[in-house]
Amino acid sequence: MITENDVIEIxxxxxxxxxxxxxxxxxxxxAQGTEEAAYNEADIARVRLLDMLANELQxxxxxxxxxxxxxxxxxxxxxxxxxxxxxxxxxxxxIRMQVxxxxxxxx
Amino acid sequence: MEDPYKILGVSKSxxxxxxxxxxxxxxxxxxxxxxxxxxxxxxxFQEISAAxxxxxxxxxxxxxxxxxxxxxxxxxxxxxxxxxxxxxPGAQQYSSGGNFDDMGDIFSQMFRQRQGGAGGFGGGRSxxxxxxxxxxxxxxxxxxxxxxxxxxxxxxxxxxxxVRIPQGIKTGxxxxxxxxxxxxxxxxxxxxxxxxxxxxxxxxxxxxGNDIVVEVPISFDEAVLGGKIEVPTIDGRVRVNVPAxxxxxxxxxxxxxxxxxxxxxxxxxxVILKVVxxxxxxxxxxxxxxxxxxxxxxxxxxxx
Numbered sequence: 001m002i003t004e005n006d007v008i009e010i011x012x013x014x015x016x017x018x019x020x021x022x023x024x025x026x027x028x029x030x031a032q033g034t035e036e037a038a039y040n041e042a043d044i045a046r047v048r049l050l051d052m053l054a055n056e057l058q059x060x061x062x063x064x065x066x067x068x069x070x071x072x073x074x075x076x077x078x079x080x081x082x083x084x085x086x087x088x089x090x091x092x093x094x095i096r097m098q099v100x101x102x103x104x105x106x107x
Numbered sequence: 108m109e110d111p112y113k114i115l116g117v118s119k120s121x122x123x124x125x126x127x128x129x130x131x132x133x134x135x136x137x138x139x140x141x142x143x144x145x146x147x148x149x150x151x152f153q154e155i156s157a158a159x160x161x162x163x164x165x166x167x168x169x170x171x172x173x174x175x176x177x178x179x180x181x182x183x184x185x186x187x188x189x190x191x192x193x194x195x196p197g198a199q200q201y202s203s204g205g206n207f208d209d210m211g212d213i214f215s216q217m218f219r220q221r222q223g224g225a226g227g228f229g230g231g232r233s234x235x236x237x238x239x240x241x242x243x244x245x246x247x248x249x250x251x252x253x254x255x256x257x258x259x260x261x262x263x264x265x266x267x268x269x270v271r272i273p274q275g276i277k278t279g280x281x282x283x284x285x286x287x288x289x290x291x292x293x294x295x296x297x298x299x300x301x302x303x304x305x306x307x308x309x310x311x312x313x314x315x316g317n318d319i320v321v322e323v324p325i326s327f328d329e330a331v332l333g334g335k336i337e338v339p340t341i342d343g344r345v346r347v348n349v350p351a352x353x354x355x356x357x358x359x360x361x362x363x364x365x366x367x368x369x370x371x372x373x374x375x376x377x378v379i380l381k382v383v384x385x386x387x388x389x390x391x392x393x394x395x396x397x398x399x400x401x402x403x404x405x406x407x408x409x410x411x
Contacts, residue, residue: 001246001305029201030242030244031244031303032244033244033245034244038244040197040303041192042197042200042201043200044187045187045189045191046189048186048188049140049188052138056134057131057134057135057138058131067141069203071140071141071193072201072202074144075198075203076194076202076203078143078193078194079194079195080207080217082194083217084213084217
């Protein structure tokens with residue numbers, strides 16, 4: 001289990017106070033463990049992203065939720081596109097070709 | 108690496124502040140997480156950050172300008188970006204909850220399905236929304252995980268959540284409890300609870316695939332003569348026959364005594380024998396060994 005202590009050990013440029021603010025704002029959403037918050041790999045990557053935005057690029061606090069929301073929407077969209085891509089890839093050759101041709105025609 | 112000044116687009120006489128500004132501007136443009144669909148952004152960003160590592164640091168910049176260090180050998184290590192996780196299992200907590208209603212029937216239908224809504228092509232619009240998902244982390248003992256013993260989580264409000272553990276669950280797997288998240292908005296259904304499982308190690312048993320591996324010490328006389336010994340398994344002790352002349356490292360396979368996963372083949376238990384000599388070698392044993400050696404010496408290292 002990756003704890004809050006581990007996170008500030010892994011991402012050295014983030015301190016406890018800052019991490020707690022991010023969790024309170026729900027920019028980072030660790031799982032709730034029996035005793036304390038439990039982070040996974042995605043949470044750590046999220047902390048790194050926030051560290052980059054807030055500390056390295058000095059993006060203002062008001063802009064961060066806007067950026068996160070847009071990033072999250074893009075990832076949801078990409079996830080759905082991946083599903084569609086998989087479904088189309090599983091179709092027989094002629095249907096796949098037909099979809100591709102028609103899509104190209106409209107681009 | 109190319110000239111770091113060129114990469115950041117600044118002159119050799121730029122001030123530290125100008126360099127910082129140029130770096131930030133480029134980093135904002137090329138950061139891989141701000142360009143999730145662009146594969147090339149990763150190497151571009153890597154280049155920018157490596158350049159900044161040199162001339163963005165006044166000390167290193169001085170040494171670089173003096174020719175004491177060059178731009179090579181300053182590649183930044185491979186970075187983990189959020190885009191590797193976003194929109195994938197393990198990052199459900201960051202789902203935007205955004206609506207793709209204007210994206211046409213297929214997308215809005217897929218979206219509604221995922222949000223647990225009523226679905227249906229061309230369905231009506233409303234402000235009903237599924238509640239937020241909750242996320243829990245649960246540490247389960249080794250035996251509870253392999254045997255699938257139900258667990259209980261106490262929520263912050265003092266209530267309890269029963270979690271049925273599928274037999275043979277592994278660390279990192281998640282259990283979805285439908286409707287156990289936050290209440291929905293309007294007539295929307297409640298969110299789901301995701302319980303991430305961590306299996307704690309056991310002092311005797313180890314798991315390899317669906318096999319359980321356990322090291323069992325045997326005495327010197329048991330090794331020589333063989334016989335029945337009792338060994339622990341994940342569902343109690345069983346008696347096992349040790350063949351005469353057993354050596355350390357020899358493995359006995361107990362068919363079907365491993366993990367019984369919900370899907371897939373039941374594993375075995377592998378018992379690795381370990382011969383343990385008595386703590387004190389008494390005169391009798393010593394005398395016997397000396398006598399035995401005279402006529403029966405053997406070299407276990409002849410192939411070394």
